[in-house]
Amino acid sequence: SMARDNLLAVVGTDQVGGRPERTTYKITAEGESEFQNLLRATLWNVRMPVDPLMPALAFMVHTNANELKEALVHRINQIRGQLKAAEFAIAHIPNETTPAHVRELYRLSSARLEAEIPWAEALIKALEAGEYACDPATLRRGAD
Secondary structure, three states: OOOOOOOEEEEEEEOOOOOOOEEEEEEOHHHHHHHHHHHHHHHHOOOOOOOOHHHHHHOHHHOOHHHHHHHHHHHHHHHHHHHHHHHHHHHOOOOOOOOOHHHHHHHHHHHHHHHHHHHHHHHHHHHHOOOOOOOHHHHHHHHO
């Protein structure tokens, strides 16, 4: 479809042995312009990543506060493990074969993950202080 839209042009096709035929493409001037527009739009606009935790939090009152606290502690531990793994990955990226910007992908992911820890710790404190009524049994009884 990108070739049909004049974003890519066919350079050639070849086949090696019994493997399926492969087509090689190159980006057109129109394709380069579209790429730059999409890249610029992504760099200059902030969009929240979709996180399945968000809808789960919308239903947190339907769970037990103790289970929610334990789940948050578990998430914090998982995040710390992922952050440690990212540190090792960054330290062991082969300089000679990997572009330097790959480290920034790890760093951005790590920064986003790390931001969840103080938020989760604050929510745990709020739950312990009784700021949220999390009791599925009470909620079900109220619906009767």
